[in-house]
Amino acid sequence: MRRPPRANARTVAEARRQGEIAKAASASVQQADLHEEINKRVGKRIRQLREASRWSQEILAARLGMNRSYTWRYESGESPVMPQQLYELSRMGGVSVDWFFTPPPPPDSPAGRVTPTIAPAFAQEVALLLKYVRAMSPEKRKAFLATLYEFDGDRAVEVSRG
Numbered sequence: 171m172r173r174p175p176r177a178n179a180r181t182v183a184e185a186r187r188q189g190e191i192a193k194a195a196s197a198s199v200q201q202a203d204l205h206e207e208i209n210k211r212v213g214k215r216i217r218q219l220r221e222a223s224r225w226s227q228e229i230l231a232a233r234l235g236m237n238r239s240y241t242w243r244y245e246s247g248e249s250p251v252m253p254q255q256l257y258e259l260s261r262m263g264g265v266s267v268d269w270f271f272t273p274p275p276p277p278d279s280p281a282g283r284v285t286p287t288i289a290p291a292f293a294q295e296v297a298l299l300l301k302y303v304r305a306m307s308p309e310k311r312k313a314f315l316a317t318l319y320e321f322d323g324d325r326a327v328e329v330s331r332g
Contacts, residue, residue, distance in 0.1 A: 208271070210247030212256070215270045217245040219263045234258060 220230050220241075227241040234241075234255055243249035251259075251270075260267045303311060 205250070206247065209250050211273060212251055212270045213245045213247035214274060215272075216241075216251070216259060218274060219259065219265060220245070223263055233262060
């Protein structure tokens with residue numbers, strides 16, 4: 171009866187390398203899946219914030235200084251969002267940056283509804299501004315709003331609709 175050949179150090183080392191390569195490939199696939207999941211989660215939250223804020227994709231793209239097609243890519247999870255754009259989105263929408271990474275609650279629950287808020291640092295200034303605007307005559311209010319519309323044309327379109 172013949173004995174099976176002994177594995178020499180070279181074949182053992184080669185087998186280990188193949189195993190390490192397979193593990194690395196598996197880890198790489200898992201990491202890619204995780205990145206895709208994060209991109210989709212962030213994209214859903216961007217869309218949720220955009221819709222709650224009643225911004226069109228065009229308005230959002232203009233406010234971020236980019237092409238509308240990028241807005242779609244971000245919302246679909248096709249492309250990752252750059253950190254500075256995520257920060258700007260959080261600032262514009264009154265949410266924290268980590269809000270984009272948390273899974274959204276069911277849409278029918280009260281927590282599932284997005285209510286963009288004004289950052290606490292600006293709450294007093296906004297309250298004071300509203301006080302002054304309410305005290306204005308209709309003519310002065312119209313002139314004041316016209317000035318605002320000239321200053322931020324995209325926002326003016328949005329405000330005039332709703």
